[in-house]
Amino acid sequence: MKASNTDQAHTLNKVTEVYYDSPEADNFYFNIWGGEDIHIGLYEETQDISQASRATVAHMANAIPTLSADTKLIDLGSGYGGAARYLANQFDCNVVCLNLSDVQNETNRRLNLEQKLDKLVSVVHGSFENIPEPANKFDVVWSQDAILHSNNREQVIAEAWRILKPGGVMIYTDPMQADNCPPDVLQPVLDRIHLDSLGSFSSYKDMADKCRFSGYQKEDMTHNLRIHYSRVLEELERNFESMCTISSRDYIERMMVGLQHWIDAAKSDHLAWGTIKLTKP
Ligand SMILES: C[S@@+](CC[C@H](N)C(=O)[O-])C[C@H]1O[C@@H](n2cnc3c(N)ncnc32)[C@H](O)[C@@H]1O
Numbered sequence: 001m002k003a004s005n006t007d008q009a010h011t012l013n014k015v016t017e018v019y020y021d022s023p024e025a026d027n028f029y030f031n032i033w034g035g036e037d038i039h040i041g042l043y044e045e046t047q048d049i050s051q052a053s054r055a056t057v058a059h060m061a062n063a064i065p066t067l068s069a070d071t072k073l074i075d076l077g078s079g080y081g082g083a084a085r086y087l088a089n090q091f092d093c094n095v096v097c098l099n100l101s102d103v104q105n106e107t108n109r110r111l112n113l114e115q116k117l118d119k120l121v122s123v124v125h126g127s128f129e130n131i132p133e134p135a136n137k138f139d140v141v142w143s144q145d146a147i148l149h150s151n152n153r154e155q156v157i158a159e160a161w162r163i164l165k166p167g168g169v170m171i172y173t174d175p176m177q178a179d180n181c182p183p184d185v186l187q188p189v190l191d192r193i194h195l196d197s198l199g200s201f202s203s204y205k206d207m208a209d210k211c212r213f214s215g216y217q218k219e220d221m222t223h224n225l226r227i228h229y230s231r232v233l234e235e236l237e238r239n240f241e242s243m244c245t246i247s248s249r250d251y252i253e254r255m256m257v258g259l260q261h262w263i264d265a266a267k268s269d270h271l272a273w274g275t276i277k278l279t280k281p
Pocket of ligand 1: 013016020036037039076077078079080081082083099100101104127128143144145146147149150
């Protein structure tokens with residue numbers, strides 16, 4: 001019997017949850033990828049992964065001039081909550097972190113308490129394909145490098161539309177395939193984190209149109225993708241022995257191979273990355 005789309009979505013979500021909840025992934029992402037931020041950084045002014053990653057958050061925040069203490073924002077696939085704490089700190093806004101990994105959510109809650117931001121930042125376990133929030137609640141839907149994990153991205157964009165107030169904004173980044181990427185060249189890239197496919201700037205534009213979002217704005221910042229994965233691989237190589245003591249050698253070696261596939265695909269211009277901003281009329 002063929003699995004239904006819903007069954008496939010549940011299966012992929014389970015695989016992703018198990019992936020991020022594993023101690024090996026948790027150690028790798030928290031110690032090597034960028035600390036509280038596990039997305040691609042902006043490398044115009046630094047080669048430091050954490051600083052570059054934080055620059056992406058600041059850059060996205062600058063694109064929303066209305067952020068203030070009155071703003072209700074939800075971060076879809078919020079990881080350890082680095083962006084949420086930055087936004088709560090800078091703008092006093094209310095942030096809901098929605099994330100599938102409870103291991104990351106526990107770290108997120110601990111850091112919120114330690115930084116006395118737990119009144120502004122709340123953490124919810126769940127999937128962005130079925131957001132446990134009422135319609136028309138949020139001013140901003142935010143997401144960084146998370147929607148790639150869905151095999152029903154149109155549903156994620158539709159959910160964002162549903163929970164946004166009229167006039168609300170969705171802003172997100174995502175590692176994507178280039179619009180002119182040849183078919184079947186990305187399998188090694190997809191395998192690293194158990195993906196079925198990648199979105200693209202043009203597929204997200206189609207989804208935005210279908211959901212009746214207006215004012216699709218993209219900022220193509222793809223050149224940072226190769227730099228980011230190269231920097232992560234360098235750090236992993238530099239810390240190889242110590243990382244093998246907290247994650248298994250097998251995991252670290254497989255991760256190094258996986259990262260190299262992303263670097264090679266970026267060098268071949270098969271990947272894309274940047275921000276997309278949409279408005280609900
Ligand atoms: C590369 S990490 C990015 C984390 C965070 N946005 C950041 O930039 O630091 C991808 C995140 O997406 C989350 N995720 C994957 N699938 C999800 C889903 N269906 N619903 C909610 N979160 C999901 C993972 O748990 C993980 O935290």
